[in-house]
Amino acid sequence: MAVHDAIYNPRDRGTINDPLPIFRQLQDEDPCHWCAPLKSWVFTRYADVRDVLLDEQISADRLTPYFASLPSDQRRGVMEVIKYLNTWVAFKDPPDHTRIRSLLNKVFTPGAIRNLRPSITDAVAQLLDPLRNVEAFDFVKEFAYPLPATVILTMLGLPLEDIERLHEWSAEMQPFIGGATTSTDKYARAEAGAIAMAEYFRAAIRERTSRPRDDMLTKLVACRENDDALTEDEVIGSAILFLFGGHETTTNLIGNGVRALLQHPNQGSELRAKPEHTKAAVEEILRFDGPTLASVRLVGTEHERHGRTLKCGDRVFVMIHGANHDQRIFDNPNVFDISRSPNPHLTFNYGIHFCLGAPLARLEGEIAIGEVLQRLPDLSLAADQYDYMDTMVMRGVWTMPVRQT
């Protein structure tokens, strides 16, 4: 095993930028890999990733054991953050997952998402028009980052001018939620951010309880199934989850997508000529360089895989980006082909935790990428190399210099 321990170092800059050669090697030689730097099991084959995501012996609840492991004074200091994170459907197993997810499904309907098309198209135009004659700019900062925030706020029915403070509170909570090891005051900051954000949402919810509006926050407050409804804390927690879960992911879909099209100019020109292929192109972007590097789980019941024993409490990474390039499933997986079909990528996960926001992300991706190609025909990349973020769950870049000539 020593040789494999040496080959996958997730913090190595070259590996962060392109983990595929290592994933390919692990798929062939060590499909159930113990990664010493991560102290976790790593699965890279498509079939294993799907199996793990469906397996009831493996739990999505990675919060309860984490909170239990905190010293009691630290735990007392983050009671509010914990209260809201504890409502997140993403961290729940059945039956709690089933209950909250079926209430959320009533709000996140395909029809509700389709209705957002005009406001998304509008938001895209507002952001792109001022960029038309700008010679050089940062594509992430000016377009891919602000767009999803605008869309989520519009969807929830919140004023766009609140973006700044919501962003500040998210940034306070991020080091705690993302498990940063470098931030010393992350507990106190996360608690302050959670209290402020919860107060903000509580006021917005109470206003909608007395005066319902045509927005998703009102629908979350009002949705019922049998005699059940979301509690006020669950509505607040879910709204925070939408902000977290739907923002940077979609930013990275748009950023990685436009970059892939500019790096493969033949595919870019084909799409410009045939915009009706944008939906399929978005699926290929999600597969080829999607925003999801991995999903994380914990072993709930001891069991064996590939002859190795996974013990209760062990952490598991399923490398979705690796699975999306598994040649056992995809022909020429390293070729970017916007007409690829079928394209059963796992970027939105698989099984009960399949991304609730997938229809929204797909619609945003389709409109945003389509409009960028049409409205900014002379766009090109202004850097030779783009460094990906050093995180274990996402794939994307913080900055993306582009130019128009």
Ligand code: HEM
């Ligand atoms: C391209 C953009 C997106 C990608 C790649 C993505 C990816 C994912 C993935 C991989 C999961 C499963 C996480 C896990 O179980 O480990 C997930 C779950 C989830 N996503 Fe997304 N997401 C995107 C956009 C959105 C948007 C726009 C929203 C909502 C505004 C959203 C809301 C959620 C929620 C609520 C869950 C939890 C579902 C559950 O556990 O049942 N996502 N997403």
